[in-house]
Amino acid sequence: MEKGKGVLGSGRRWAVDFSDNSTAPSSRDIPDPLGFIRASVDQDDSAVSRQKKDAESNWKAQKAWEVAQAPFKNLLMMGFMMWMAGSTVHLFSIGITFSALWQPISALQGVGKVFEPYKDNRVDLLGPKLLFIALNLGGLALGVWKLNTLGLLPTHASDWVSSLPPAQEVEYSGGGIPLR
Numbered sequence: 001m002e003k004g005k006g007v008l009g010s011g012r013r014w015a016v017d018f019s020d021n022s023t024a025p026s027s028r029d030i031p032d033p034l035g036f037i038r039a040s041v042d043q044d045d046s047a048v049s050r051q052k053k054d055a056e057s058n059w060k061a062q063k064a065w066e067v068a069q070a071p072f073k074n075l076l077m078m079g080f081m082m083w084m085a086g087s088t089v090h091l092f093s094i095g096i097t098f099s100a101l102w103q104p105i106s107a108l109q110g111v112g113k114v115f116e117p118y119k120d121n122r123v124d125l126l127g128p129k130l131l132f133i134a135l136n137l138g139g140l141a142l143g144v145w146k147l148n149t150l151g152l153l154p155t156h157a158s159d160w161v162s163s164l165p166p167a168q169e170v171e172y173s174g175g176g177i178p179l180r
Contacts, residue, residue, distance in 0.1 A: 057122035064118040068128035071107065071135035078103070078139060082146045089150050097150065100143035104136040 078100045085093035107114070111132060115125050147153045158164040 053122070057120055060118045060120050060123045064115060064123065064125055064128040065131075067114060067118070068131040069135070071104070071132060071139060074103065075135060075139050075142065079142055082142070087149050089152070093146075093150060094152075097143055097146045097152075100139065100146060104139040104143070107136045108133065108140075 078096075081096050082093075082100060085096045087093075111129060114132065115129060118125060118128075144153070148155065154160060156167040158166045
């Protein structure tokens, strides 16, 4: 006798097949045991599937809020880089400034694609989308502010018309304590 083979031939000796493939009416006419209701099994399955759907929708909502808050990290990093670039016009400061302008614009153009994986009937994406848009608009405002501090925005009439004199500087800075 081969190892693993029972006396009856193939399979295990004590294995029982519970699948009901027979079409005989006798196997279907057996009444259910006392206290067993077939509908309760179906309800348990629906409750488990409902819990899974609720857990999935909660996960999607949480991830959507994480994606919505991601521009805040970029905003802090870009602000630090602009501060390090200084207020003089040179290649590095202009590159950082245009990067600060381009990133929010491209992010605002792709809001729908960013939140596409989290779209669900049970998940409200309005709040995360509004936060995402607000943070990117804040990044755009930071870039425009940097353009203004560099003097690259036309803010006076003399920037548009060459015959007008340039605006007078309001502030002057001194060197501190005079040496005698």
